[in-house]
Amino acid sequence: MNAPTSTSNPHSGEAAEPIVWLNGELTPLCEARVPVLDRGFIFGDGIYEVVPVYALEAEGAEPGAGKLRVPFRIAQHLARLARSLDKVGIANPFDEAGWRALIARVIEANEAAGALARDAHANVYLQVTRGVAKRGHAFPAGVTPTVLVMANPLVMPGAAQRASGVACVTAEDRRWLNCDIKSTSLLGNVLMAQNAAEHGVFETIQLRDGWLTEASSSNVWVVKDGALYAPPRSNKILEGIRYGLVEELAQECGIRFEAREIDEAALRAADELLVTSATKEILPVVELDGQGVGSGKPGPVYAALYEAYQRAKAREARAVFAAREALAACK
Ligand code: PDD
Numbered sequence: 001m002n003a004p005t006s007t008s009n010p011h012s013g014e015a016a017e018p019i020v021w022l023n024g025e026l027t028p029l030c031e032a033r034v035p036v037l038d039r040g041f042i043f044g045d046g047i048y049e050v051v052p053v054y055a056l057e058a059e060g061a062e063p064g065a066g067k068l069r070v071p072f073r074i075a076q077h078l079a080r081l082a083r084s085l086d087k088v089g090i091a092n093p094f095d096e097a098g099w100r101a102l103i104a105r106v107i108e109a110n111e112a113a114g115a116l117a118r119d120a121h122a123n124v125y126l127q128v129t130r131g132v133a134k135r136g137h138a139f140p141a142g143v144t145p146t147v148l149v150m151a152n153p154l155v156m157p158g159a160a161q162r163a164s165g166v167a168c169v170t171a172e173d174r175r176w177l178n179c180d181i182k183s184t185s186l187l188g189n190v191l192m193a194q195n196a197a198e199h200g201v202f203e204t205i206q207l208r209d210g211w212l213t214e215a216s217s218s219n220v221w222v223v224k225d226g227a228l229y230a231p232p233r234s235n236k237i238l239e240g241i242r243y244g245l246v247e248e249l250a251q252e253c254g255i256r257f258e259a260r261e262i263d264e265a266a267l268r269a270a271d272e273l274l275v276t277s278a279t280k281e282i283l284p285v286v287e288l289d290g291q292g293v294g295s296g297k298p299g300p301v302y303a304a305l306y307e308a309y310q311r312a313k314a315r316e317a318r319a320v321f322a323a324r325e326a327l328a329a330c331k
Contacts, residue, residue: 016114021106021149038146040129044185047084050278051077053122058321067119070317076241084182090130093147106149121154165286165298166202173206173213180235192216212262213237215275223272223301232259242276249308272299282306
């Protein structure tokens with residue numbers, strides 16, 4: 001099937017309508033519809049993923065060859081999607097190769113429609129709900145999952161925000177105890193994000209009974225005396241794809257990492273605080289509840305990990321390029 005043409009002219013300066021993939025069809029976002037009885041709408045009964053797909057120059061590529069699409073840590077994102085679906089008993093509609101091909105197709109469709117510049121990083125959103133059925137809480141029999149894939153320009157913190165760091169507030173974590181499932185039932189997280197917005201800060205960092213869990217849409221890291229700490233993987237936090245990545249980057253940088261429970265006093269006594277997510281990469285927190293964190297400026301552990309993060313992106317770009325060259329050599 002060919003991608004539908006955009007409803008607006010990509011050369012007119014008017015924003016082109018994004019193209020989404022919904023249940024087997026590429027369709028303009030403004031025309032995409034799901035029935036009101038979709039359990040994603042009725043119960044928040046669904047799973048999602050957010051994958052950064054960078055547009056990067058590949059070392060070794062011909063000058064002028066253009067940027068490569070690099071779906072960053074895609075295997076880990078798709079493995080987490082499979083795990084979350086499995087935990088809530090929704091059949092995974094695709095295998096890894098199927099998801100990869102679908103993501104590439106949605107990106108191409110948006111590039112062709114002028115909704116995504118070829119050299120712009122993309123934020124790919126995947127959602128699978130249990131499907132459409134007469135309202136009733138328990139799983140209905142014989143329903144087909146609803147599948148949505150979107151690819152929007154990736155909006156990341158700007159250089160000024162990275163240079164100055166961000167402010168956060170704390171609040172009690174009142175969410176359910178299945179935070180390891182990347183569920184679309186995000187009301188608890190939505191309320192925490194709204195709490196941050198109302199305080200005019202970047203994120204709300206949550207504590208459950210006095211122990212650090214995570215922020216409304218990011219994992220939280222504490223630096224003390226040159227070592228890096230994060231709450232252990234458990235049902236109380238979402239294991240971010242950057243959780244494993246930052247562990248690797250810390251090792252690469254010679255920074256000691258320990259997963260351990262962090263109490264409120266240790267959080268407030270941090271030398272540096274960091275948040276990580278697909279859309280933020282790694283970002284320094286310099287103010288917590290109106291008090292400066294450490295020196296009140298982004299610190300050396302942040303700087304080292306941020307640089308290492310950029311090197312990890314370049315490594316993945318080289319791997320994508322090498323795989324493409326190997327494929328071309330076989331033809
Ligand atoms: N959120 N914890 C929560 C509650 C999150 O929502 C996220 C990411 C993370 C970090 O996970 P990762 O490193 O895989 O992005 C941790 C995404 C970006 C979102 O909901 O838009």
